[in-house]
């Protein structure tokens with residue numbers, strides 16, 4: 001199947017309010033252009049350097065999503081253009097994003113990553129830490145960032161009921177917080193689990209291999 005066909009198929013299964021973020025990490029500019037020419041405008045990358053290089057070479061109406069773990073010293077490179085930073089997991093990082101956004105005269109949209117997987121390796125905030133962050137005066141003083149919702153990654157497993165319970169956990173947290181915090185986005189779901197994520201209220205799915213095929217890391 002071609003990239004274009006994959007996008008058409010996936011898009012037809014997504015409810016109208018759900019944004020498809022095409023995860024293009026490791027893929028070349030020409031591979032990404034195939035998706036662009038099929039009408040895709042939201043792309044996700046997990047390395048800042050790689051995203052910057054692609055941004056420089058590609059059409060400027062692309063919305064670039066940083067979906068990977070972010071090192072504070074690299075925020076400055078993406079601050080001029082990044083559309084949404086998905087995996088923010090500390091106040092320290094938010095402050096750096098705020099500082100770099102201010103330098104660029106813009107407000108950068110962010111999501112807070114919630115730790116939902118039963119795996120040691122995944123990043124994210126526990127729900128208590130998240131609520132503490134949202135309640136802190138320091139957070140409320142940051143004028144150049146806007147937290148628009150939550151992001152989560154389920155455990156890498158074939159056990160659907162486990163994935164579902166992890167998605168339901170973040171969905172409940174999202175529903176609890178969304179009115180007071182004006183949250184609109186819940187970023188859950190990848191190639192293997194996006195249908196479950198949609199059932200659990202996802203508004204953004206981050207899909208890579210189901211669009212571009214398997215990745216070659218070399």
Ligand SMILES: *Cc1c(COP(=O)(O)O)cnc(C)c1O
Nearest residue numbers: 023046067190191206207208209
């Ligand atoms: C790579 C990646 C994805 C996409 O994974 P696929 O299984 O290829 O769809 C989604 N989210 C994050 C955070 C990723 O790093």
